[in-house]
Amino acid sequence: MGRPDIPLFKIVQRPLLPVADSWVDAAPFVAFFVLLTLAPWLLRRRKPYAHIARRAMQAVSAFIFIIFLHRCLCMLRGWVFALKIVGRNDIIAFGHLCMFVLLVAFTLRTGRTFCGWVCPLGFFNELVSGIARRRSRLPRRSRLIAGYLMLAGVAAVVFWLAYLARPGTQYFSENVAAVWGAGLLLLVGLALPFEFHDRGIKRIKYVSMLSWIGLSAVGVFVTSPWCTLFGDELDYSSGVALISVLLAGTVLAMSWCRYLCPMGAALGWLAKFAPLRLVHLGTCTGCGKCREMCPMGALENGRIDQASCIYCNECVGTCGFAWCDVEAERAAAPLSLSAKVS
Numbered sequence: 001m002g003r004p005d006i007p008l009f010k011i012v013q014r015p016l017l018p019v020a021d022s023w024v025d026a027a028p029f030v031a032f033f034v035l036l037t038l039a040p041w042l043l044r045r046r047k048p049y050a051h052i053a054r055r056a057m058q059a060v061s062a063f064i065f066i067i068f069l070h071r072c073l074c075m076l077r078g079w080v081f082a083l084k085i086v087g088r089n090d091i092i093a094f095g096h097l098c099m100f101v102l103l104v105a106f107t108l109r110t111g112r113t114f115c116g117w118v119c120p121l122g123f124f125n126e127l128v129s130g131i132a133r134r135r136s137r138l139p140r141r142s143r144l145i146a147g148y149l150m151l152a153g154v155a156a157v158v159f160w161l162a163y164l165a166r167p168g169t170q171y172f173s174e175n176v177a178a179v180w181g182a183g184l185l186l187l188v189g190l191a192l193p194f195e196f197h198d199r200g201i202k203r204i205k206y207v208s209m210l211s212w213i214g215l216s217a218v219g220v221f222v223t224s225p226w227c228t229l230f231g232d233e234l235d236y237s238s239g240v241a242l243i244s245v246l247l248a249g250t251v252l253a254m255s256w257c258r259y260l261c262p263m264g265a266a267l268g269w270l271a272k273f274a275p276l277r278l279v280h281l282g283t284c285t286g287c288g289k290c291r292e293m294c295p296m297g298a299l300e301n302g303r304i305d306q307a308s309c310i311y312c313n314e315c316v317g318t319c320g321f322a323w324c325d326v327e328a329e330r331a332a333a334p335l336s337l338s339a340k341v342s
């Protein structure tokens with residue numbers, strides 16, 4: 001089995017725990033398992049500790065998957081590749097599948113803790129979203145004017161950079177990620193007037209997921225913003241997409257994670273079945289504070305959009321928001337549960 005191209009910025013240049021003497025590495029699987037196990041446990045600690053723990057875990061995860069290990073976190077595309085080669089090259093298929101299967105299992109149990117605690121792209125998105133969240137606290141008219149001015153600036157920068165570095169290739173078939181990045185800027189423009197009532201727009205992420213899986217299945221080598229961060233694909237398209245995602249996040253908080261991330265869409269759908277979920281135990285007076293608190297726009301007058309919640313913990317402890325393990329509650333007090341779970 002040949003040695004794959006591994007970018008120089010990765011500290012570990014070979015598998016730490018090689019599987020069957022191949023270039024498939026079990027170390028990222030172990031790291032991923034530990035992080036996903038710790039997240040739901042830390043989530044329930046007291047607020048300042050849970051917040052510190054989340055930031056620390058995001059930083060550790062970013063270090064492990066961006067700098068330390070030579071492993072791509074692109075599990076959605078890996079899943080499609082793996083299914084194509086099962087029976088012909090089972091070790092490589094295992095290498096592509098193992099992380100994705102683990103992620104599916106954890107998401108079915110503990111929701112999108114991966115997004116809020118482990119995903120490095122989500123982490124960077126949260127860091128840049130502070131600017132957007134300050135803008136969204138302005139009165140409606142100023143909020144919209146500022147949003148469109150910022151979006152115009154961001155679009156100008158992205159398209160100028162994309163033009164400067166443009167490749168002389170078949171643009172649309174070879175640069176899917178850049179097309180996704182441009183689509184994100186358009187979506188942000190569409191969503192700005194509805195940023196607090198955007199549940200309909202969020203459904204576009206399912207179209208994004210199906211298109212992305214479909215393109216992978218027919219053999220298009222789809223790249224995405226995270227390829228630049230995690231993988232060995234430091235290509236033009238992924239670079240443009242990453243810049244688009246991070247700059248769009250300064251205009252509308254977490255816009256990539258809300259509207260277009262194919263992985264987020266898949267996890268959001270699976271999270272609807274997770275027994276560990278947020279519940280609202282208070283009485284809503286319609287003050288709108290929770291709406292401003294949530295980086296994902298998952299709260300509206302006490303109603304929780306389970307598919308959008310990334311388990312960031314920001315709202316927990318305010319106005320009756322709390323974590324609930326539905327299965328454990330059902331076993332302990334079956335009759336009172338329906339009053340808690342929305």
Ligand code: SF4
Nearest residue numbers: 115119122257261264
């Ligand atoms: S939605 Fe996508 S980019 Fe955002 S945190 Fe989840 S997996 Fe990461």
Ligand code: SF4
Nearest residue numbers: 294309310312313315
């Ligand atoms: S609903 Fe609460 S825990 Fe979920 S993403 Fe929003 S603020 Fe975070």
Ligand code: SF4
Nearest residue numbers: 284285288290302319
């Ligand atoms: S649930 Fe949200 S809108 Fe309703 S009272 Fe509480 S903070 Fe205000």
